[in-house]
């Protein structure tokens with residue numbers, strides 16, 4: 001069996017390793033337009049902060065691929081796929097396959113504003129981006145967009161001594177991950193450390209003569225030496241789309257639970273696909289590491305003729321903001337379905353904050369700032385779509401955290417329920 | 421065969437010696453907040469529960485780690501952490517169903533039970549043998565589950581009014 005994997009991220013590598021485990025004979029080739037062996041994009045902010053050395057960003061060495069007898073073609077882009085003759089074309093050559101796995105990941109959303117082509121404007125997606133930011137000199141950086149990556153980048157560059165402006169068009173930071181109260185707690189932590197946070201403010205253009213000199217918003221002009229675009233990621237699907245692979249309503253590749261596309265012998269996994277959210281049952285673009293990895297595993301199994309099912313994506317955000325742990329699972333109140341009666345349980349306990357979002361007696365989301373050691377048990381309840389009326393009674397009676405009932409939930413569910 | 425920790429909740433008196441010896445063994449100081457095992461108490465109901473890493477396989481913490489810093493050690497049947505790779509995103513802390521992964525604020529690193537490399541101090545010091553280190557056989561795993569079931573039943577009595 002000749003397998004070609006397009007994409008050298010966690011999805012592609014997990015798929016390839018899974019196939020190798022199941023099939024010693026398969027001829028596997030991983031293609032990536034980047035030149036590096038596998039690394040973790042999630043570690044890039046820590047690399048930028050100077051907390052993690054560059055070599056530790058890598059997850060594999062070239063040797064690891066050869067040990068697994070996986071061929072690599074790095075530094076070449078796949079330009080087209082022709083499903084009829086099972087062939088992919090690269091910049092300089094073309095190859096045939098029996099099975100193809102598309103794991104092309106995601107790419108930064110580009111803002112429709114002037115000046116993004118100036119020197120000193122960077123997205124943060126790849127190691128190449130991080131290297132450029134790392135070596136760029138300047139004193140002031142503007143981060144446009146306050147999603148988790150924008151916030152992590154602000155923290156990282158602030159730790160490196162830069163003055164940071166974090167700009168968000170909506171009225172709070174991380175608006176898709178945290179509701180008002182936890183979001184403003186996090187904003188407070190950033191501001192305490194000197195990060196200037198501007199919300200409800202829209203960047204109109206980036207200005208400069210060849211090189212960034214500042215930005216203009218609908219309220220301010222800010223001088224800066226660098227701009228990092230943190231407006232989010234979107235599935236990288238052009239290649240698949242041009243080859244006749246079906247795209248879903250949210251803009252990700254449409255796949256079955258076995259990670260099969262509409263075309264024979266073509267599978268897809270990772271940030272480039274859209275899936276179902278395991279807790280809500282709704283379609284989602286998850287764009288998260290753990291989901292990409294599991295999808296890669298399922299794709300690998302499917303490719304090898306072992307049917308496994310992907311049970312859905314888990315929306316888990318966990319980040320450290322200047323030593324404060326912020327966690328969000330599932331849905332937030334603000335994006336709750338209007339037709340549902342949403343109930344919110346909120347607790348401040350010392351320095352810790354908890355927020356549970358409940359709809360129709362089910363936990364549909366949980367957020368915490370500070371201690372998160374009880375969150376895992378809640379995650380189990382969320383994924384299982386457990387009825388919470390009993391649990392709620394216990395919550396009312398006892399205080400979070402350390403409610404043994406949660407642990408009991410977790411213990412009886414066991415970790416296995418979270419697997420494919 | 422690798423061995424596992426088994427907790428018998430009925431036998432735990434809540435003396436917290438396990439927390440102390442754990443922190444002494446790993447961090448060289450007697451400080452329960454830096455221990456990898458924690459006693460959860462419900463004083464009124466007399467429930468004492470040592471919470472410690474279950475060494476799950478597959479483990480949610482390994483599954484969710486975005487830098488492959490957590491991995492499975494076949495030899496000792498435990499989850500291990502590579503501090504060179506850890507970025508302290510604390511996802512493992514958040515997803516552990518047992519609340520058994522924590523961040524040690526003094527040392528500035530993630531900690532969870534490492535079975536003391538095969539000679540767990542908490543077991544050696546537990547006077548009532550509430551924590552035992554036994555073969556990770558199916559029988560012992562089942563016993564562990566049954567203990568949890570029993571605990572649940574006793575908790576139900578206290579926490580839940582009869583339906584209706």
Ligand SMILES: Cc1cc2nc3c(=O)[nH]c(=O)nc-3n(C[C@H](O)[C@H](O)[C@H](O)COP(=O)(O)OP(=O)(O)OC[C@H]3O[C@@H](n4cnc5c(N)ncnc54)[C@H](O)[C@@H]3O)c2cc1C
Nearest residue numbers: 007008009010011032033042078105106270271287288289
């Ligand atoms: C800064 C940052 C921090 C993050 N932090 C977290 C976090 O803390 N937790 C979390 O869960 N997630 C985090 N994420 C998201 C996580 O990194 C992604 O979900 C995950 O890496 C997706 O993996 P993937 O394999 O699907 O795709 P990608 O990692 O995007 O890999 C895609 C691969 O495809 C290749 N490729 C694409 N098109 C072509 C082509 N035409 N020809 C050849 N090769 C091609 C690319 O070169 C690349 O190798 C973060 C992301 C970033 C950028």
